Amino acid sequence: MTTEIERKFTVAEHWQVPDDAVGLHLRQAYLTPPGAPVEFRVRAAGNARALTAKSFDSASGAMVRQEVEFAIDPAVFEQLWELARRDSLSKFRWSVPLGDEHLASVDEYDGPLSGLRVVEVEFGSVEEARDFRPPSWFGEEVTGDPAWSNRELAASAQQYETKESADEPAH
Template sequence: MNTKSSDFLEIERKFLVEELPVLADAIRVSISQGYLTETEDSVELRLRRADDARILTLKSGWGMTRKERNVALEPAQFDLLWPETEGRRLQKDRWIGPLPGGLRFELDIYHGALAPLRVVEVEFASEQEARRFVPPAWFGAEVTDDARYGNRVLVTAGLPEGE
């Protein structure tokens, strides 16, 4: 199989959400997420249970464009690694819904120590498309380049001041 490194790029923008939109056309996924790497590590290695799916994700870089690789895990593999994430876990509900132009939003509503944080992300096919995107009125301040809103930072440092 011939794959290019660009096949593994994630291009997304991230925004805070003050007021929730109508979610009638969205689906909800319950997510438990834990990190195998520390905040200061150069790459992010994450375990995620999203409903019945279990995924190991490797991410590198930060900001709008990052490299990302996902590997599906069997439940026994996930369960073997999950204890290593102790102290670096979060819980959230993700609402996935449509946006104009064939895009979709992923609205994360955090639980526990990270409540009442709400963040919405939109993924794009290209950086040009991402830059042209005009967020709907219910999107709040953009935090794409604010490292404090990365999930790995949130689980170790907590909510940014003022949240």
């Protein structure tokens, strides 16, 4: 099990993807309902497939989670994806260096969440996370706000998609 320490922010409208940024398309789906004490997710990142379990560390605050992640066979991923498809999202993740110390992961969502961009930065300690001063292209901090978790965004995407389908005229 690993400890994940991160802060999350919106991205300022003026920000553009740097020419030297490395990007990767991600698809992820959730096998547990919103609000579950342990979150189970499957993710496709390029050719890699993984199953992840995450749990908040209530003693350490909203930016600390315990995480177990392991690679799974692509056929197993597809079976789990089918089980969880309703609660899924798709995004492109850009890795943007922040000086010599940190790496920002900028997520640009597509599908029903198209246009939404958030940035996360991982840290080695809670103290390092607290001392971090975000660059000017970071927007509002949303660390710990459940509405900005990928789990909740996946549920929102499904609700939006369902509403859009209901609003379309019958053919």
